[in-house]
Amino acid sequence: MDLVIEARNLRKTYMMGEFEVQALRDVSFTITRGEMVSIMGPSGSGKSTMMNTLGCLDRPTSGEYILDGESVAEMNDDQLASVRNRKVGFVFQSFNLLSRLTALGNVELPLRYAGVTEGRRERAQAALEAVGLKDRMSHRPYELSGGQQQRVAVARSLVNNPAIIMADEPTGNLDSKVGKEIMNLLLNLNKDLGTTLIIVTHDPNIAEQTQRVIRLRDGELDTTVDDKGRKK
């Protein structure tokens, strides 16, 4: 099997004043390339820490994490930045678009940091076309609806052909109709392009649409549920 994510004995501890908080305790799992996985769990279960670690925004305190063949647990800040740039696409709950840039400019951003100069515009245009925003390329974020903004964010996440797309509550700021459209978009991307998709959510309806649910509880994998997140 072609594994895109291999997490072994991941631990993450924070110091909150004098207390040591264990956000992740010895978590191990794998994700196959092209899979569509959701990570669920109540707040405080280590969901955000898991997403930060899988997205290479943060390093685990101990354990091993191999993303697309690269071991990232021991990397320095700039190496992590490079891995994020090449292998991870992010979709955030609050879109996180730069208001000064046009839709096209926002989508170009990861390519800029990748040092791509040739064909950058064309690739960004192709990504925007793929999310159905061909005629909104020169609009700035405040001229777009919430759904359109999230589409721009999705285009930005896939423009650099990442190994995984991390979506953190991608429909959390949208009404249910538009949220459904965004989910369909993500599902189609996964189906058509074969991109590995990891959705962090607490909405069971969203988790329902993914192939597998990883449920966290108190920083550990909840083994009392099946792959659909249902009680065994």
Add this chain to the structure above:
Amino acid sequence: MSFAQSILEALESLNGNKMRSGLTVLGIVIGVAAVIAMLAVGNGAQASITGSISSIGTNLLFVFSGSADGPPGGPGSRRSGNNDRPLTLTDAEALADPFAAPSVELVAPAIQGNGTLTYAGENTTTSISGVTPTYATVRNMEIAEGEFINEEHILGRMSVVVLGPETATTIFGHADGVIGETIRIEGQPFRVIGITVPKGGGAFGSEDNAAYIPFTTAQARLIKKGTRDEVDVIFIQAISAEAVPLASDEVSNIIRQRHRTPIGIDDFTVFTQQDFLSTFATITGVLTIFLGGIAGISLLVGGIGIMNIMLVSVTERTREIGLRKALGARKKDILLQFLTESSLLSLIGGIIGIMFGWLIAFIVGKVAAATGNNFTPIVGTDAILLSTSFSAIIGLFFGIYPASRAANLEPVEALRYE
């Protein structure tokens, strides 16, 4: 990211906050403009003084009686000791000896005093010099109308006077067509025989506001001295500008011998134009540094303004920084982004400041011209280069701290920032 791109992006970001960027730039504009204007005024003052000293002639030497200790003190420091012998006419004659002083071309002894000139109820007080015919040549003086004092006037102790144009205008109301008129100096009648060409203001009072009479006449009737042949100053013209130091040595040796002074304790002072130049250059140099320093402080304040605004900007854009990092920006990308912004702020301020400072210097020059002062502020390339590079360095220096703060933000923390 390419260089042009980061500049473009920085411009966009500065443009997004016009008011704030404008005010920050203003701080630098004021600083740079102040530096440019102050240096221009300082340089202008220096050029004006240097010019007026140069106008007295590059191969001119002055001999005063009395010694000057240390730096030249001019006529004010003469007569420092009681045993000093005054300069005399015979000293002057000895200096004119072409064998003893081959570097000396012309010698012009003079006695000086002040007197009241009257004509038809108008009167004015001016400096009166008793001079010899060589005086006009030695002092580069030209006659606009009439003639200068000649040997005949000296021998006959004649009551004739050559007036500066300003003096003539004061008592006659005009400077032309006054030859042959008789004026009174301290009550004694003198016939006007010449008017000099205007020279403009000098470092030692205007030569245009003066009256020149024959040396012998002054000695006998107008300016009383302790001994009969005492003179106040001997002007000496060296054969060339290069021969001035040589002439100075020759003159010193001759007078030392004549006055029998021990070596090192001269009772006279030889001054060259170069001495005046270096004295005034020191004074105006200090003045320029002082003015520039004060202006520099305002530039520093402008720089602190940049730092302040950049710090605010970094805090405000914490989320943006987090996002850029999530998308793959490395530390140096973020560092470069904020440094570019701060440098651009100071560079724009610098450019506007140069133009503004130029304008101020120009206005100062106009005001000076309108009030009749011979003074033009000079905006030098050195001042422009200095303030441009200084403002760019300030932008970089005061940008480094905020930029490194931005670059070192943790992506997780930054993304969570509200």
